Amino acid sequence: MPKFNEQERDIIRERLFKEGQRLFSDHGLRKVTINDLTTAASISHGSFYNFFESKEHLFMEINLKKQREIFKQLDSFIYENKELEPRKLTKLVMYFIMDKFFTDPIISSINGELWEYISRRLPSQTIQNNNLNDSLVVEKLTEAGVKFNVHTSLVVKVFQAVFISAASFILDEEGEAAIDILMEGVIEKIVE
Structure with a gap:
């Protein structure tokens, strides 16, 4: 070589x-x-x-790079909205990220089935890097004064589950309402 x-x-x-x-x-x-x-x-x-190591590895590296770019934009978004009540700020942040994720063809292609496929083909460290990236959102919200009732790792998993669920509803006629109800319930349960 x-x-x-x-x-x-x-x-x-x-x-x-x-x-x-x-x-x-x-x-x-x-x-x-x-x-x-x-x-x-x-x-x-x-x-x-x-x-x-594989095409999955390249795919995930592209995904992580795109996520980091979105999270940089998130800093100014949170700063502009930091005076909001914590639950409202959390909801706005989740919608901000969803909007960015769902308009990106790479990130939006990751549904539950594809995530399982990727997880089986990549080293656990690569998957953990994705989770660390996702935990940045929780850290940014915490820095803005949002207090969570559960551990950060659980908040990350809950957010990931909401995004994966929302991805399956996005084209559905009632999808927006379903996402909103799901989001409200999750936020009420995990944010003080």
Whole structure:
């Protein structure tokens, strides 16, 4: 396998991110092959593995990068709304994130079934990195004065469950109402 200098590695990694994002957005994780990715990025099949363990690993890295970008926007959103009552702020934050997630073709493609598929194919550390990313939302809310009745790890799991459930309702005619009811119940239970 060829050795790449640091500049070449950066260029190839960026190409893989760009082409992976395009292909995953257009076709979904399961339909994209390593060959599709390497052809689009103009690298050999074997070279792909110098950068990522699998297509699922690339997909998750793209997902995590997109989440970090959204969470940066979240800082100013929380700052602008920090005077709101904690439950109202939490609800607004969850809707803010949902709006960003559901308009992104990569993040919005992750439903319960795809998450199970990814979880089986990736090392647990990669999945834990996603959960750490998600816990940033809880930390940001806590910094804004929101107090939770349960441990952070449980809040993260509850938020993830709400997002996965909401993703399945998003195209449903009554989906918005169902999401709102689910959100209200969850927030009442976990926020002081």
